Amino acid sequence: MTTHFITAEIDLxxxxxxxxxxxxxxxxxxxxxxxxxxxxxxxxxxxxxVEAVVTTVTALCK
Structure with missing residues (x-):
């Protein structure tokens, strides 16, 4: 699992x-x-x- 800080611009x-x-x-x-x-x-x-912290699941490489 990886955590990212993102910023998004949203229309009101x-x-x-x-x-x-x-x-x-x-x-x-x-x-x-x-x-x-x-x-x-x-x-x-x-x-x-909008500023957010999101998580993503990363696939393990073999």
Whole structure:
């Protein structure tokens, strides 16, 4: 298992529930999220920056 720190830029959504779903979907593309936080919001661009720690399972080579 490997742990990674990632940053993602997410489009702001109409409702908090939609935003949560979009964030979780985007993070799961990179691995299994351990924790995450919205660290900044650009209201002009309608973007949120999310920082997260995710884990991935690596295959063992023989």
């Amino acid at each position: 959504q109409e409702t908090p529930a939609e935003l949560l779903e979009v964030i979780e979907t985007e993070l799961k593309k990179q691995g299994e999220p351990l924790r995450w936080a919205i660290t900044s919001v650009d209201a002009d661009k309608q973007k949120a920056t």
